[in-house]
Amino acid sequence: MIPREAIRDLLAEYALLIDEDRLEDWLGLFVEDCLYTVITRENLEQNLPQPLMLCENKRMLRDRIGAYRNVNEYNFHHDRHIVGEPRFCAAPAGQWRVQAGYSLFQTDLEGATRLFLVGAYDMTGVIEGERALLSDVRVIVDTASIPTLLATPV
Amino acid sequence: MIPREAIRDLLAEYALLIDEDRLEDWLGLFVEDCLYTVITRENLEQNLPQPLMLCENKRMLRDRIGAYRNVNEYNFHHDRHIVGEPRFCAAPAGQWRVQAGYSLFQTDLEGATRLFLVGAYDMTGVIEGERALLSDVRVIVDTASIPTLLATPV
Amino acid sequence: MIPREAIRDLLAEYALLIDEDRLEDWLGLFVEDCLYTVITRENLEQNLPQPLMLCENKRMLRDRIGAYRNVNEYNFHHDRHIVGEPRFCAAPAGQWRVQAGYSLFQTDLEGATRLFLVGAYDMTGVIEGERALLSDVRVIVDTASIPTLLATPV
Numbered sequence: 001m002i003p004r005e006a007i008r009d010l011l012a013e014y015a016l017l018i019d020e021d022r023l024e025d026w027l028g029l030f031v032e033d034c035l036y037t038v039i040t041r042e043n044l045e046q047n048l049p050q051p052l053m054l055c056e057n058k059r060m061l062r063d064r065i066g067a068y069r070n071v072n073e074y075n076f077h078h079d080r081h082i083v084g085e086p087r088f089c090a091a092p093a094g095q096w097r098v099q100a101g102y103s104l105f106q107t108d109l110e111g112a113t114r115l116f117l118v119g120a121y122d123m124t125g126v127i128e129g130e131r132a133l134l135s136d137v138r139v140i141v142d143t144a145s146i147p148t149l150l151a152t153p154v
Numbered sequence: 155m156i157p158r159e160a161i162r163d164l165l166a167e168y169a170l171l172i173d174e175d176r177l178e179d180w181l182g183l184f185v186e187d188c189l190y191t192v193i194t195r196e197n198l199e200q201n202l203p204q205p206l207m208l209c210e211n212k213r214m215l216r217d218r219i220g221a222y223r224n225v226n227e228y229n230f231h232h233d234r235h236i237v238g239e240p241r242f243c244a245a246p247a248g249q250w251r252v253q254a255g256y257s258l259f260q261t262d263l264e265g266a267t268r269l270f271l272v273g274a275y276d277m278t279g280v281i282e283g284e285r286a287l288l289s290d291v292r293v294i295v296d297t298a299s300i301p302t303l304l305a306t307p308v
Numbered sequence: 309m310i311p312r313e314a315i316r317d318l319l320a321e322y323a324l325l326i327d328e329d330r331l332e333d334w335l336g337l338f339v340e341d342c343l344y345t346v347i348t349r350e351n352l353e354q355n356l357p358q359p360l361m362l363c364e365n366k367r368m369l370r371d372r373i374g375a376y377r378n379v380n381e382y383n384f385h386h387d388r389h390i391v392g393e394p395r396f397c398a399a400p401a402g403q404w405r406v407q408a409g410y411s412l413f414q415t416d417l418e419g420a421t422r423l424f425l426v427g428a429y430d431m432t433g434v435i436e437g438e439r440a441l442l443s444d445v446r447v448i449v450d451t452a453s454i455p456t457l458l459a460t461p462v
Contacts, residue, residue, distance in 0.1 A: 004313070005158070012239040012254070019255060019274065041386065042419070078195060078296050080272040082238040082257050082411075084390040085320040100320070101327060103236075103390050103413060105257060105272045111196070111298025113272050118388040118413045118421050120327065142386050144419025159312070166393040166408070173409060173428065232349065232450050234426040236392040236411050257390075259411060259426045265350070265452025267426050 003127055004088065007098055010125070010132040015081035015102075018153055023065045026153065030134045031126065032058045038139040038154055041119065052141065053150060064153075074151035077106040080113075083121070096132065097124045104154060117143045117154060157281055158242065161252055164279070164286040169235035169256075172307055177219045180307065184288045185280065186212045192293040192308055195273065206295065207304060218307075228305035231260040234267075237275070250286065251278045258308060271297045271308060311435055312396065315406055318433070318440040323389035323410075326461055331373045334461065338442045339434065340366045346447040346462055349427065360449065361458060372461075382459035385414040388421075391429070404440065405432045412462060425451045425462060 010029060017026035030036070038053040055061040068074075084101040091097040099122050106116040124136040139154045164183060171180035184190070192207040209215040222228075238255040245251040253276050260270040278290040293308045318337060325334035338344070346361040363369040376382075392409040399405040407430050414424040432444040447462045 008239055009242065012241040015238055015255060016241050016253060016274070040419070041415075080255050080257070080274075080296055082236055082255055082272075082390055084323055085316055087320040087324050088317070099324060101323060101388050101390055103257065103388070103411065105269070105296075107195075107272065107296040107298075111194070111296075113269060113297040115269060115413070115421060115423060118390075118415065120324070120388075142388055142413075142415040142419075143421040144415075162393055163396070166395040169392055169409060170395050170407060170428070234409055234411070234428075234450055236390055236409055236426075257411065259423070259450075261349075261426065261450040261452075265348070265450075267423060267451040269423060 003096060003132070006127060006130060006132040007086070007088070007096055007125075010134070011083055011086060011098070011100065014134075015083050019079050019081055021078070021152075023068070023153065027058065027062055027065060030058050030061060030137075034058050034061065034134060035136045036061055036139075036153070037137070038141060038150065040144045041140050041142050042144055044140055052146075068151055072149070072151060074149045075108065077108050077151075079116075079152055080105045080107065091124065095124055095126055095135070097122075099123075102154075117141055117146065119143065119154070157250060157286070160281060160284060160286040161240070161242070161250055161279075164288070165237055165240060165252070165254065168288075169237050173233050173235055175232070175306075177222070177307065181212065181216055181219060184212050184215060184291075188212050188215065188288060189290045190215055190293075190307070191291070192295060192304065194298045195294050195296050196298055198294055206300075222305055226303070226305060228303045229262065231262050231305075233270075233306055234259040234261065245278065249278055249280055249289070251276075253277075256308075271295055271300065273297065273308070311404060311440070314435060314438060314440040315394070315396070315404055315433075318442070319391055319394060319406070319408065322442075323391050327387050327389055329386070329460075331376070331461065335366065335370055335373060338366050338369065338445075342366050342369070342442060343444045344369055344447075344461070345445070346449060346458065348452045349448050349450050350452055352448055360454075376459055380457075380459060382457045383416065385416050385459075387424075387460055388413045388415065399432065403432055403434055403443070405430075407431075410462075425449055425454065427451065427462070 036055040086098040086100040089097040122138040190209040240252040240254040243251040276292040344363040394406040394408040397405040430446040
């Protein structure tokens with residue numbers, strides 16, 4: 001398999017595993033020493049470093065999902081991510097980098113769907129065997145007026 | 155052509171042929187002995203078998219399109235499907251299987267567009283020559299509160 | 309690289325460069341003797357030739373972007389394009405042609421996002437070296453009731 005297909009497979013899994021509420025499997029897409037940041041486009045463009053969410057390694061990400069499963073209160077919903085065609089960027093040897101737009105819809109318990117967020121991913125990772133894994137995920141959020149808690153990962 | 159490209163071509167045709175109102179050509183993407191099911195995510199997850207639409211072979215699907223063309227009354231609209239990156243799943247020898255999220259928009263006669271449905275496809279098929287064909291299409295619908303008739307295929 | 313990947317790369321750049329407000333780089337995706345048309349689906353289907361926007365060469369397109377940068381008044385916003393799986397069409401020797409659906413969202417200064425347009429691209433181009441370039445872009449717009457100025461390219 002060529003790396004591009006491995007990276008596309010990763011993008012597909014990233015979106016579908018969240019949408020299927022298989023967040024523990026989604027965690028498996030990350031290397032242990034990873035970085036996961038959600039930041040508004042506005043902050044990114046103005047070099048304001050404050051993120052909406054920041055997990056500086058896989059344990060923090062695991063903890064976050066544990067909190068979601070066992071502690072947090074939030075509006076129950078199903079996610080649906082639609083990710084656009086990826087841009088394959090230059091990256092240091094042994095790494096890869098892609099950028100891609102996304103739209104994220106949420107459906108509530110009554111079955112009503114709304115547009116929740118749009119934005120872009122900026123993802124860096126490695127190839128292990130034939131699989132692509134994530135080391136640095138930056139989720140850029142165009143939609144700054146988010147009406148409810150960011151409960152599930154974007 | 156590698157099978158992945160044939161399957162991607164099929165996904166592109168599936169969406170564009172519906173959006174172009176070329177439903178008779180869309181029928182040509184199915185094998186004769188096919189299954190086409192539209193089911194809510196809620197029913198699927200609770201093992202409630204009742205679908206929103208069920209066609210158990212290509213003749214039923216053809217009849218459905220004939221009814222749409224000649225009999226049904228419905229809100230006139232144009233569809234626009236945006237399908238996400240597919241997950242290529244394991245499948246028995248001689249078959250293939252993909253899953254992919256979708257968003258479906260509808261535009262009315264006044265030219266106003268709304269989000270209509272989001273959900274996921276779970277498609278199984280075969281390769282004939284260089285073409286991928288559909289044998290089992292399960293359309294999972296997140297959006298359970300569908301405001302109008304499911305007139306055109308999803 | 310196979311041409312399909314070069315064309316996919318072009319589609320990714322097309323969408324992301326507009327969304328990143330790098331319109332001058334977006335211009336670089338076109339050959340000098342290009343055609344860029346935005347037309348409603350309704351006009352296209354009824355053979356009514358009047359477009360919403362027409363640039364008959366790259367100088368007109370460059371001028372349009374200069375006007376956007378320096379002259380026009382419009383609602384400030386960020387675009388986000390999500391382009392669907394492309395259909396690779398037959399094309400004359402030395403050219404390529406793809407068609408793909410798109411959804412386009414806009415986010416205003418308050419960070420509120422709305423669905424702006426949906427439709428399809430019909431793009432023809434050439435391969436120069438390893439890059440795909442655009443010679444004829446027809447943007448078909450399903451959404452005819454566009455609430456604000458078409459300020460940025462679709």
